[in-house]
Amino acid sequence: RHSIHKLMQSGHAMKVLMVKLSAFGDLIHCLPALDDVLARDDVDEVHWLVDERFAFVTEVFPADVRIHTVALKGEHPLQAAWQAIKALRSECFDLVIDLQTLMKSSLIAAATGARVFGCDAREVKEKPATWLQKSTFFHANERHVVQKYRHVAAAPWQTDEEAKQAMAYVPPKIHQALHDVPLPDGLPDKPWVTLSLGGSWQTKELPDRTWQTLVAGIHAQGWHPLICWGNHAEYEKAQRIVADGRATVLPERLAMLPLCALLKQSAALIATDTGVLHLAAALDVPTISFWGPSASWRSGPLGQQHQQVESNPLCGPCFQRRCANFTCMDMIRAEEIVACLDRIGQGDELG
Numbered sequence: 001r002h003s004i005h006k007l008m009q010s011g012h013a014m015k016v017l018m019v020k021l022s023a024f025g026d027l028i029h030c031l032p033a034l035d036d037v038l039a040r041d042d043v044d045e046v047h048w049l050v051d052e053r054f055a056f057v058t059e060v061f062p063a064d065v066r067i068h069t070v071a072l073k074g075e076h077p078l079q080a081a082w083q084a085i086k087a088l089r090s091e092c093f094d095l096v097i098d099l100q101t102l103m104k105s106s107l108i109a110a111a112t113g114a115r116v117f118g119c120d121a122r123e124v125k126e127k128p129a130t131w132l133q134k135s136t137f138f139h140a141n142e143r144h145v146v147q148k149y150r151h152v153a154a155a156p157w158q159t160d161e162e163a164k165q166a167m168a169y170v171p172p173k174i175h176q177a178l179h180d181v182p183l184p185d186g187l188p189d190k191p192w193v194t195l196s197l198g199g200s201w202q203t204k205e206l207p208d209r210t211w212q213t214l215v216a217g218i219h220a221q222g223w224h225p226l227i228c229w230g231n232h233a234e235y236e237k238a239q240r241i242v243a244d245g246r247a248t249v250l251p252e253r254l255a256m257l258p259l260c261a262l263l264k265q266s267a268a269l270i271a272t273d274t275g276v277l278h279l280a281a282a283l284d285v286p287t288i289s290f291w292g293p294s295a296s297w298r299s300g301p302l303g304q305q306h307q308q309v310e311s312n313p314l315c316g317p318c319f320q321r322r323c324a325n326f327t328c329m330d331m332i333r334a335e336e337i338v339a340c341l342d343r344i345g346q347g348d349e350l351g
Contacts, residue, residue: 012042012094013042013043013044013045014042014043014044014045014094014095015043015044015045015047015091015092015093015094016037016043016045016046016047016093016094016095016096016097017047017048017049017068017088017091017093017095017096017097017109017112017114018030018033018034018037018046018047018048018049018096018097018099018153019048019049019096019097019098019099019100019105019108019109020048020049020050020099020100020105020149021049021050021051021054021070021072021100021104021105022050022051022053022054022100023054023275024054024057024274024275024276024278024279025273025274025275025277025278025279025299026145027050027054027057027058027275028057028172028275028278028279028282029145029146029149029172029278029299030099030149030172031061031172031173031174031282032146032149032150032170032171032172032173033097033099033146033149033150033152033153034046034048034061034062034065034153035062035170035173036150036153036154037097037153038062038064038065040157045066046064046065046066047065047066047067047068047088047091047093048061048065048066048067048068049068049069049070049084049088049105049108050067050068050069050070051069051070051071051072051073052069052070052071052072052073052074052080053071053073055067055069056255056256057256057275059255059256059257060174060176060256060257060260060279060282062175068084068087068088069084070083070084070108072104081104081107081108084108085108085111085112088108088111088112089111089112089113091112092113093112093113093114094114094115095114095115095116095117095156096109096112096114096115096116096117096133097116097117097152097153097155097156098116098117098118098119098133098152099119099149099152099153100119101118101119101124101126101129101130101133102124102125102126102129103126103128103129105129106118106126106129106130106132106133107129107132109132109133110132110133115134115156116132116133116134117133117134117136117152117155117156118130118132118133118134118135118136118152119135119136119138119148119152120135120136120137120138120148121135122137122138123138123148134155136151136152136155136163137163138151139151139164139165139166139167140166141166142166142167143297143298144169144297144298144299144302145298145299146169146170146171146172147166147167147168147169148167150167150168150170151167154167169302171281171282171301171302171303172278172281172282173282173284174260174279174282174283176257176260178257178260178261178264181257181258181260181261182258182261183258183261183262183265184250184251184252184254184258184262186248186250186251187226187248187262187265188224188226188248190222190223190224191223191224191267192223192224192225192226192248192265192266192267193218193223193224193225193226193266193267193268193269193270193341194226194227194228194262194263194266194268194269194270194280195211195214195215195218195225195226195227195228195247195269195270195271196227196228196229196269196270196271196272196274196276196277197211197227197228197229197234197237197238197241198229198230198231198234198271198272198274198275198276199272199274201293201294201320201321201322202321202322202323203292203293203318203320203321203322203323203328203329204272204273204274204292204293204294204329205272205329206272206290206329206332207329207330208237208240208241210329210332210333210334211237211241211334212241213334213335214270214334214337214338215241215242215246215247216246217334217335217337217338217341218247218270218338218341219246219247221338221341221342221345222345223267223341223345224247224248225242225246225247225248226247226248226250226262226266227241227242227247227248227249227250228250228254228259228262228276229249229250229253230253230276231253235249235253259276259279260279260283263276263279263280263283263285264283264285266280266285267286267344267345268285268286268287268288268341268344269285269286269287269288270287270288270289270337270341271287271289272289272290272291272292272329273289273291273294273296273299273300277289277301278299278301281301281303281306284305286305286306286307286344287301287305287306287307288306288307288308288309288337288340288341288344289301289306289307289308289309290308290309290310290311290329290332290337291308291309291310291311291317292311292313292317292328292329292331292332293317293318293319293320293321293323293328294317294319295317295319296308296310298317305344307340307343309332309333309336309337309340311328311329311331311332312331313327313328313331315327315328
């Protein structure tokens with residue numbers, strides 16, 4: 001930290017690399033931390049390293065952020081990592097902010113040759129990753145991931161006293177203008193509510209029968225259910241859900257900017273804890289989300305226009321991708337979600 005302070009005192013405009021390789025929703029949660037660094041007068045350039053599979057998310061990053069990709073899940077991950085390291089080393093960064101703090105991110109961050117700041121060692125799954133960087137100690141009141149990412153991003157500039165304070169929650173925001181982005185064809189004439197079927201984890205998926213009841217409830221309220229999807233399995237699930245024709249399934253998987261434009265025109269988004277949920281919230285779209293294995297207090301959109309339906313099983317939240325006694329999503333009732341939507345339709349204050 002002392003070397004960073006010397007740079008600050010010298011008036012040197014710093015070049016910063018931020019590292020968060022994945023995934024969709026996590027990258028959206030990092031936006032406030034990115035905005036914090038971009039706003040600093042002593043930072044001249046901000047670069048971002050992302051896994052090649054999730055580079056599409058960076059299309060909504062501020063235009064002045066330089067993006068680097070690495071294919072760690074490709075056919076030749078070691079070669080890809082080495083190529084990325086050589087490219088990053090040539091940039092001569094002054095510091096690196098590792099928002100992932102796993103071995104793969106920490107090794108690449110350390111290999112740049114710059115000073116690296118990372119997450120709280122007490123919360124890191126792969127402990128050796130913390131040996132390669134300066135850990136940030138999270139405050140007990142920093143329960144939400146957005147707060148934690150902001151704390152790591154502030155750590156290089158904080159005094160010891162400032163480092164002890166909790167960072168405030170700031171909602172992620174997409175600053176990009178979308179008025180020139182065309183909407184897909186075949187959209188319904190009346191106002192629609194977008195449903196995202198993605199679960200990312202098997203334990204986050206809502207049963208088909210619950211979706212079917214939800215579609216009927218949305219239709220009964222006078223909205224048109226519009227279903228977006230991200231892969232073939234989700235598309236097949238959508239077709240099962242709308243067998244009665246009371247909803248529209250998008251004919252194709254939307255790219256990032258068309259998806260943003262679609263969400264902006266939606267009356268609301270209904271989804272589980274996925275990237276599309278967090279994207280919609282960052283676009284100021286009202287959201288209704290349902291929670292089982294993960295926790296809304298940790299990663300959910302916060303604010304008056306965002307509502308959460310919690311299953312609250314005795315065994316949760318477990319944050320597990322698989323479960324031998326899967327009950328939490330079965331506990332979610334479509335009627336509760338429809339009631340949330342009714343409050344949006346009536347213009348009630350959401351809390």
